[in-house]
Amino acid sequence: MSTIGDWNEAATELNTIVESFDEGEVSVDELFVKLERATVIIEELEARLDATKAKVEELAPRIARVAEEQ
């Protein structure tokens, strides 16, 4: 079961983590925890993206046929 929310929620959480790094708010103790969380989010989003791409690759030729009908 996924531990992250939907795409937008997960992206927001990921952005927050990245911003905390940018602003130097991450202590060394927190660093691993945040890095691990960011990695989980990125991997989960990539898996969802790959799954979506696979579905799109299946559907795109069907839509393309409609688009190119003469």
Added chain:
Amino acid sequence: MVLEPASNDDPILEVGEFYQLLTAQLESAYGRRHPCWVRGEVAKVYEKTHLYVDLVDAGSSASDAKRPVLNAHCWASQWNPLKRKLASDGVTLQPGTVVNFFGYVDVYAPQGRIGFTVTEIDVAGLLGDVARRRQELIARLQSEGLLDANKRLVLTPVPLRVGLVASPQTEGFNDFTGQLLHSGYGFDVVLVKTTVQGDAAPAQIVNAIEQLDAVGVDVICLVRGGGSKGDLAAFDDERVARAIASSSTPVFTGIGHTGDESIADLVAHTRAITPTKLGEELVALVAQWSERHVRANARKVLSATEALLDEATEYLAERRRTMIFAVRDRLRGERRHLSSTRQRLLIQSQYVLASAGQLLASNRQLLGAYDPTRRLAQGWSIVTGADGGVVCSLADVALGEVVRVRVSDGSFDAVVNEKNGASS
């Protein structure tokens, strides 16, 4: 006609002799030296170096089996200049054209045919009674506002339910339905069969239009292939024109050949020049809608999907890079901080050690000032009693007590003989 009884005295002619006689008789009346004008409607026409025309009585119907036909021809030497003249007048000889031919009779015995050699063509007679009546009808329809009545109807954007008024299995019917069938779109054709020429045609066409209007189709199509003016006369009928104008459904026409324009064409919502073109126009309407609402949107969906996936892919790649660099920078920062702290501690430790060393040396120097050996060397001595304690006061010794006196290079014992106070 009363036939004279046969007589044995009559000469028996060979076929060739008969044709020679017939030709001589006809030529004496309508031959090269006695040309005449013949007026008729072009039923068939084709050109192959020379011009060949089947001429019929104007307004006659092809369904009339006894309709007389004159096989006229115009040899190239005559036809070429005539053709240029007709072209300059904007006139084309085609089925339905009513024309006056000037020429002479031409008997062709090998095929037993009587033809007509054309030497002159007069198209001035084209506008005859039929044309005048037609103009009057158009004026009437115009004055009643019926010419535009059907044109004002709004056509549904996707006219797939098609009411068809036609004669099945005719060329026009096949041309029209062929376009719809081969389009790939789901046209639903509701056919009301009618004859499309002859006296019964107008009433049948009117009934078909009313029937389809009541059924509720998207468009009603009147379809008829090419023919002579007479063949197409039903579509110049006032009843048909009024039925089209009264229809609450848009009526499209595809009647005859290119160049034919019937009253039905004028009153119709949309007119195509042939049944084939009418089919093409309907298909084009659906195709345009499909292009705008289906294909264009499909392309947009594809494009947007591709852009969204690219954007999401780039976003994740960028976040991944950012995280790697952020963590690396953070760790480097911490490492630099620790290294700096270690360096600072080292420097501070060395400073503390150096300070302690200096203090120690100072103390050592200070202590040196108090070193008793230096005092002994200066002539001072240290006296200790019998108990080993340093004698600092008269009270520390007793008379007769043996004390030890320490000097710079050794010690000696002494006996206390007398004690004298400092005041004495």
